[in-house]
Amino acid sequence: MMAPMLLFVLSIPPTTPRAASYFGGTIVMVGLSKEELVIAADSRNIIQGRPDDSACKIVALGHRLIFTAAGMAGEGDPAHPIWSATDEARRAFGLTQSDSSTDGKTEVVKTAEVWAAAISQDLKSAIKRSPTIITGFFENLILIGIFGGLDRIDQPEFAAVTLTYNRLASQPEEPVIDWTINEYKFTGPGGVVLQPYGDVDVFKEIEAGQTERAKIESVERQRIIDSHDPRAVETITIRAAEKTIAFSTDGKVGGEVDAVSLRASSGVRWIRRKTNCPAN
Numbered sequence: 001m002m003a004p005m006l007l008f009v010l011s012i013p014p015t016t017p018r019a020a021s022y023f024g025g026t027i028v029m030v031g032l033s034k035e036e037l038v039i040a041a042d043s044r045n046i047i048q049g050r051p052d053d054s055a056c057k058i059v060a061l062g063h064r065l066i067f068t069a070a071g072m073a074g075e076g077d078p079a080h081p082i083w084s085a086t087d088e089a090r091r092a093f094g095l096t097q098s099d100s101s102t103d104g105k106t107e108v109v110k111t112a113e114v115w116a117a118a119i120s121q122d123l124k125s126a127i128k129r130s131p132t133i134i135t136g137f138f139e140n141l142i143l144i145g146i147f148g149g150l151d152r153i154d155q156p157e158f159a160a161v162t163l164t165y166n167r168l169a170s171q172p173e174e175p176v177i178d179w180t181i182n183e184y185k186f187t188g189p190g191g192v193v194l195q196p197y198g199d200v201d202v203f204k205e206i207e208a209g210q211t212e213r214a215k216i217e218s219v220e221r222q223r224i225i226d227s228h229d230p231r232a233v234e235t236i237t238i239r240a241a242e243k244t245i246a247f248s249t250d251g252k253v254g255g256e257v258d259a260v261s262l263r264a265s266s267g268v269r270w271i272r273r274k275t276n277c278p279a280n
Contacts, residue, residue, distance in 0.1 A: 026041060026042060026044070026045075026055075026057060026069075026070045026071075026073075026197075026198040026199070026252075026253065027041065027042050027070075027196065027197075027198045027199050027200075027241055027244045027245065027248075027253045028040070028041045028057070028068050028069075028070045028146060028196070028197040028198050028241075029041070029194060029195075029196055029197075029203075029237050029238075029240045029241040029244070030146060030148070030158055030194070030195040030196075030197070030237070031192055031193070031194055031195075031233045031234070031236055031237030031240075032156060032157075032158065032184065032186050032192070032193045032195070032233075033156075033186055033190075033191070033192050033193070033232075033233045034155070034156075034186050034188075034190065035156070035263060035264075036156060036233045036234075036261060036262065036263050037066070037148045037149075037156035037157070037158060037233075037261070037262045037263075038233050038234050038237040038238075038259060038260070038261050038262075038271070039058055039066055039068055039146065039148055039158075039237070039259065039260055040237045040238045040240070040241040040257050040258070040259040040272075041057040041058050041068050041241065041257065041258055041259075042057070042241060042244070042245055042253045042254060042255055042256075042257055043055050043056075043057070043254070043255025043256050043257070043258065043274065044252065044253050044254040044255050045073070045078060046252060047078065051251060051254060052078070053254050053255030053256070054255070054274070054276060055078065055255070056086075056258070056274065056276065056277035056278065057069070057073075057086075057258065058258050058259075058260050058277075059086045059089055059090065059280075060260060060268045060270070060279060060280045061089065061090065061093040061111070061280070062093065062097075062268075062280070063267035063268050064107065064149055064150050064262070064267055064268065065093060065107060065108065065111065065147065065148070065149040065268075066147070066148040066149070066260055066262055066268060067086065067089040067093075067111075067115075067145065067146065067147055067148075068145075068146050069085040069086070069089075069143060069144060069145045069146065070143070070144045070146075070197040070198035071141065071142055071143035071144055071163075071198070072123070072126075072133075072142050072143050073085045073086070073143065074086075074087075075122070075126050075129075082126075083119075083122040083125075083126075085119060085143065085145060088115050088118045088119050088122065089111075089115055089145070089147075091114075091118065092111050092112075092114035092115035092118060093111055095114050096110045096111045096114055106149065106151050106152060106157065106183075107149055107150075108147045108148070108149035108150075108151070108157055108158065108159045108183070109159055109181065109183060111147055111149075112145065112147045112159045112161050112181050113181065115145055115147070115161065116145070116161045116163065116179040116181065119143065119145065119163065120163060120177040120179055123142055123143070123163060123165075123175070123177050124174075124175045124177055127165070127175040128173070128175065131172065134165055134167075134175075137164075137165050139164075140164045140165045140166070140167060141162070141163075141164055142163045142164060142165055142177070143162075143163045144160055144161065144162050144163070144197050144198075145160070145161040145163075146158055146159070146160050146161075146197060147159045147161070148262055149262070150262070150264055151185065154264035155185060155186070155264070156185075156186065156262055156263070156264075157183060157184060157185045157186075158183075158184050158195075159181050159182065159183045159184070160181070160182050160184070160195075160197070161179055161180070161181050162179065162180050162181075162182070163177055163178070163179045164177070164178050164179070165177060165178075166178050191225055192225060192232060192233050192236050192237075194236065194237065194240055196240070196244075198252075198253070199244065199248060199250065199252045199253050200244075201248070201250070202243060202244040202247045202248055203240065203244060205247070206218060206240075206243070213247065217243060220239075221236055221239075221240075224236050224239075233261075234259065234261055234271055237259065238257055238259050238271070238272070241257045241259075242257055245257070256272070256274055257272060258270075258272050258273050258274060258277060259271040259272045260273075268280075
């Protein structure tokens, strides 16, 4: 099993009324088994320090690809943003669909690379417009984009794109954004791997198993896995996101949990989706 990549939600400082505004904050939980990929996310955006619980954070790109993001997810009004991580994901998907090159890369990785190049330019422009936002980057981390899909033999996989602000190389007039892509596949004989992104403190607490509620939750997760329920990946992934919302006290996560499943046999299937969120 893969070791969880423990990443932290960004805290974007409030801006003045004339300055650009940014939205972000989240818990994204990725559940992966040999047959299924499930992504669950909360509904809270932090917009200029205030919570909004109507965000649609998961996007279905066609029938075999899913996208979500954690961190600084856009600039301006979320309804009509200057740029957003999800809009760039849709554009990247469109561009890769017209790319017939055979370079050995999966659709997931190709789309992730196009998205990373575009979003890094958006972030550079945002920093130029409002240089003070860099004070809110935890360990220079700005944004993580997660692309889930099927590989060339129809096994579920996902790629995580991490974008960071390079303080040493950046100049006031020319910010430098670095990005890396990590690709994940399920390699174990069975079971479920959970990978959290965003506000991961609750996940770390449960994994450590020291508190009473963590012990209870660990036992329940194992019970679900041992039940061999065909919906075990869905149940565990959604439950992990819900427990983060229930146990968290920092105000960065909240609202309903949306969730989507991807299998080779059925393609993208929504498990939960708020009525205000599009199906694709």
